[in-house]
Amino acid sequence: MNPNILKEFINTEAELSPHKDYLKSITKPSVDIAFLNRDAEAHESRVGGSPLVPKNFVWPTHIKGEYRFLGQINFSEISYPLKVLPESGLLLLFYAYDENDEIFWGSDGYVIGYFYPDVKDLSLYEQSPAQYKAKKMVFSYGEEIPRHEDLRKDWPFDTEILADLPYLQDYREDYMLGYPSFCTLGYDPTPKGDWMSLLTLRSYEKFDWCWHDGDKLMIFIENEKLKKADFSNLKADAG
Template sequence: MKELKAVGLEAFLNEIESLCVECTTAELSSDIIEQGSSKIGGHPDVPADFEWPFYRGLPLEFLLQLNCAEVNSPILPSAGYLLFFYCDGVWADVRGKKDFIRIIYIPADVAVSNHQAPGIHKKRFWGLLKPKRLPSIYPESKISFKRSFSLPDLGEYPYEELKIFDEDDYLLDAYCTLKENLTGSKLLQISGYPNPVQYDGITEDAARVMGKGKAEEWQLLLELNSLGGFMWGDAGRLYFSIHNEDLAQLKFSDVWMQMQCH
């Protein structure tokens, strides 16, 4: 693996291979954005009867759409579209507030077209400042995908193989660099181990807040970085987690999202 050689860990190929889990990453592309293609920002491609999601009277921001056939991820459907929405600035830790995010699956046989976001003006400081137009529209860009491998976060997983890297400063730095190069520096990641900014209790939090199953029954659906016009807090990341049973049934109503930043 050339990535190991780049950080001087080629002698630890067996240990690294035993830890790796397959995932999908994505980066910005300069290709033309065709209707129904995978992209971030802009306006979504949705059915004619689509109703824009709101949270407590506020329209959610459209983050991205995934054309599942383009993604070709082992955890996603083989076709159809997956759309992600978020009410930026809302942080919640109770299930009753779960609708501050919305993930919508559209089957491949449903006709879609571009849909403009509704616009409302929210008063600021009791009308003393110029109203803010919502939702925010993020810069639009096509995205391209690549199969990759993810690594667990040091100190958070009880793997014997990790002790080697955690007890030597040089190996510790090399391992962290390798993890960052594989997935942490990318625009987004689908499945695999997350790249926590603060701590890796992401699936544990999802299981606790949603009151469903154990942490090991949840997995990372999507990690979205502060790149491509996105900025989550202080250069943070969004982590969308889903229960394995819900994923198997293409049920995305109980996805939980956590934001971590510096």
């Protein structure tokens, strides 16, 4: 979310202002995402359309059918001092889809990623089973505090106040890094071990995204693999 909006929220809420130091200590940087109402160019960060791929790319499949293209992130468009992310290169993300909803979003391989360091060597996949026109994805710097009591065990205040966060001006619910955000889960969806939140996305009817009956999709990556720009092993949850 917008750092200035978050700061104002903390400073003006009577229950939170005495805990500024605590909240500062648990604040994580994020990359807020917005989708523009215009078509995207081939090399741009976007959702939908056809992905940029290397020659002889084979569209991924799973036991129930084909993966769907979720979107692509051109890291050179993220101009913020977040050294944990690659400075350049293109990440393609796909999710397992089947018409009968038999594929569980928590299963291994529900979301898969392909990373290509050199964008200029890629071209549009001509046979792509695109579901909708590509829409431009844009980024802004953000900061996140945990939005759910299940994400920590050391809260020094009543966490019910966190329910007001979605009503803040310029509040973003689609973002990279930070903490995972969810609607209906009653637990921390981050996998056990050295994992971190990579991407959080809402359900969108216009993109035919319906995660857990209209909730959110959360994608996770191991810390050490992200440092190496290795997106070969991702995990997901929804709710």
